[in-house]
Amino acid sequence: MTDTPVTAPYLGELLKDAPSNWGKWGPDDEVGALNYLGPEQVLAAVKLVRSGKVFTLQRLIGDPKGDPVWPGRTPAVRTQVLDESDWDEGGKGADYPGGLHYADDKIDAYLQGSTQYDALGHLWYDGKIWNGFDARTTVGGLQKASVEPIAQRGVVGRAVLLDMARFRGKATLEKGETFTHEDLVACAEAQGTPIQKRDILVIRTNFLQLFHEQGEAFYEGFNEPGLVYSPELVQWFQDMEIPNLVTDTIANEVTFDPNNGVALVLHNALMRNLGVTLTEIADLEQLAADCAEDQQYAFLYVAAPLKVAKAAGTPVNPVVIK
Ligand code: UVW
Numbered sequence: 001m002t003d004t005p006v007t008a009p010y011l012g013e014l015l016k017d018a019p020s021n022w023g024k025w026g027p028d029d030e031v032g033a034l035n036y037l038g039p040e041q042v043l044a045a046v047k048l049v050r051s052g053k054v055f056t057l058q059r060l061i062g063d064p065k066g067d068p069v070w071p072g073r074t075p076a077v078r079t080q081v082l083d084e085s086d087w088d089e090g091g092k093g094a095d096y097p098g099g100l101h102y103a104d105d106k107i108d109a110y111l112q113g114s115t116q117y118d119a120l121g122h123l124w125y126d127g128k129i130w131n132g133f134d135a136r137t138t139v140g141g142l143q144k145a146s147v148e149p150i151a152q153r154g155v156v157g158r159a160v161l162l163d164m165a166r167f168r169g170k171a172t173l174e175k176g177e178t179f180t181h182e183d184l185v186a187c188a189e190a191q192g193t194p195i196q197k198r199d200i201l202v203i204r205t206n207f208l209q210l211f212h213e214q215g216e217a218f219y220e221g222f223n224e225p226g227l228v229y230s231p232e233l234v235q236w237f238q239d240m241e242i243p244n245l246v247t248d249t250i251a252n253e254v255t256f257d258p259n260n261g262v263a264l265v266l267h268n269a270l271m272r273n274l275g276v277t278l279t280e281i282a283d284l285e286q287l288a289a290d291c292a293e294d295q296q297y298a299f300l301y302v303a304a305p306l307k308v309a310k311a312a313g314t315p316v317n318p319v320v321i322k
Contacts, residue, residue: 008261011125011268018231019238020273022132029131030149032120032275033243036198037157045158045300049321053290057246057282058115058317059208061107068211068281069113070250071222076109111147112313117155117305118278121145122312123267130272141310150277151307151314155244159200159301159320161284161291162187166204173205177225178254181236184227193297200244200301202320203227204284207249226253229265237270245270246279246301246318279303279316287320296322 025035067075082104086093120130121142127135133144167187188195205225211218253266270276291297303318
C-alpha cells in the first residue's frame with residue numbers, strides 16, 4: 001500500500017465533533033441520505049430529459065483489459081459451465097425433449113469488485129456502523145445496513161457530472177491528487193451548472209485509465225486521487241443534503257489523507273456518519289465526452305443495485321438519461 005504514518009490519528013478522535021445523521025430517519029433506518037430523494041426530486045430530475053440520450057455507467061466485468069480492484073481483492077472469474085461442446089459425444093449436456101441446448105455460466109466475484117453500491121454498514125470504527133448499529137451485526141453477513149434496503153429502494157434523482165480531470169486540464173488526475181468541496185463548486189460553476197441541494201454528485205478523475213496503461217505497476221504505492229477530508233467538506237455535504245457520491249475511482253476519495261495519513265476518512269465521515277451512499281468504479285468516459293459537447297452537465301440518474309441478501313456491497317449498472 002503506502003507509507004502510512006504510524007502517528008495517524010484514530011478515526012474516533014479525528015471525527016469526534018463531526019456531524020452525524022444517526023437517528024434522523026428513525027432508529028431502524030438503513031438507507032441514510034437516500035431519504036433525501038423522494039417523489040419531488042424524481043419529478044424534477046425527469047424534467048432534465050431532453051434529447052433521449054442514454055448512458056450506462058458500469059464498467060465491464062471480465063474486461064479483457066483487466067478489472068481494477070482495491071488491493072487485496074481479486075477480479076471476478078467467469079466460468080463457462082455449459083456450452084455447445086457439452087452436447088458432443090460423452091458431454092454433460094442433458095437430453096431435453098425437442099433437442100434443446102443451452103449455455104450456462106457463473107462468476108466468483110467480490111461484490112465490491114466492479115461498479116458497485118456500498119452498503120452503509122460496509123465499514124466503521126468504534127464498533128458502530130451507520131445509525132449506531134453494533135458492528136457485531138456484520139458478523140457472518142450484515143444483519144443491519146446491508147445493501148439490501150438500498151437495492152430495494154433504488155436510486156433516482158438529479159445528478160451532476162463534475163469533470164475534475166477536464167477542469168484541471170488533465171487527461172487523468174494523478175496518484176494522491178486531492179480536491180475539496182470548494183473545487184467541486186468551482187468545477188460546477190465553470191461547467192455552467194451549479195450544484196443544487198440533494199444532487200447526486202458524479203465525479204470524474206479518469207484515474208483508472210492508468211490501470212490500463214500501467215498494468216500491475218498501477219498498484220505500486222496505491223493512493224487514488226479524490227476528495228480530501230476537512231470538517232468544512234463534511235459540513236458542506238451535510239448542508240447540501242447530498243444523497244449519493246458516485247466516482248470513477250475504486251474508493252471515492254483520496255486513499256490516504258495527506259494531512260494525517262488516515263485511510264478512507266470520508267467513507268466514515270460521509271457514509272458511516274451521514275449516511276451518504278457511495279458508488280465506485282463507474283465508467284464516466286462516454287458521459288463526460290457527451291457533456292463536454294452538449295454542455296448539459298445535469299441529468300436524470302437511475303440506479304438499481306442488485307438485491308443481494310446481507311451484502312456489504314453489490315454490482316450496479318447506473319443509467320443516465322439526458
Ligand atoms: C473499502 O472500503 C476498503 O473499499 P471500497 O469502498 O472501495 O469497497
